[in-house]
Amino acid sequence: MQRWAHLVARSRLLAETSLALLGAALRVNLTRGARLAAALGQPAPGDGLALSADQTATAKEVAWAVELLALRGPLRVACLGQAFAAGTLLRRRGVPYRLSVGLRRATGGELRAHAWLRAGDFTVTGGRGRWAFAPIAHFD
Numbered sequence: 001m002q003r004w005a006h007l008v009a010r011s012r013l014l015a016e017t018s019l020a021l022l023g024a025a026l027r028v029n030l031t032r033g034a035r036l037a038a039a040l041g042q043p044a045p046g047d048g049l050a051l052s053a054d055q056t057a058t059a060k061e062v063a064w065a066v067e068l069l070a071l072r073g074p075l076r077v078a079c080l081g082q083a084f085a086a087g088t089l090l091r092r093r094g095v096p097y098r099l100s101v102g103l104r105r106a107t108g109g110e111l112r113a114h115a116w117l118r119a120g121d122f123t124v125t126g127g128r129g130r131w132a133f134a135p136i137a138h139f140d
Contacts, residue, residue: 010065017065017089021077024084039084041139044098051120055095059119062089066125082125083117095119098140102133 027039051059066086070077077085083099090097097119106112114133116126123130 010061013061013065013089014069017062017069017085018073018075020085020088021066021070021073021075021081024081024088025075025077027084028078028081040099040101040137041087044138044140049096049098049118049120051095051122056120056122058093058095059090059097059122059124062086062093062095063122063124065089070125079126080115083115086117086124090117090119090124096140097124098138100130100135100138102130102135104133 028036031039063086066082066089069075070082070085080101087097087099097117099115099117101113101115104112104114112133114126114130116130117124
């Protein structure tokens with residue numbers, strides 16, 4: 001019975017994540033300039049947030065769902081959209097998070113941007129390759 005409840009909870013999380021990713025993708029693709037900057041949240045210091053064990057477990061479940069659907073699902077969502085969607089899911093569950101944006105110079109000289117979201121010491125989205133980007137801003 002407990003396994004069944006776990007499967008139902010995961011199914012609900014995937015459905016909620018699908019809607020959050022769709023909303024985030026629309027926000028990123030349709031919003032520009034100051035409105036997109038405002039959607040990032042309030043600027044914050046770069047240091048981490050402390051989480052309880054339950055909050056960390058919740059962040060890991062959200063990371064699993066976002067990665068599964070954003071990278072392997074029918075709707076491919078880039079790093080900023082993934083961070084927005086994960087932030088929405090974590091906010092609903094009362095888990096504090098920090099969204100970070102970083103830059104790096106590519107081999108051709110152009111600037112590349114990347115966004116990642118962390119909850120405590122756990123990187124929820126954008127963890128792959130984030131170390132190659134110099135953080136320029138953090139948002140709560």
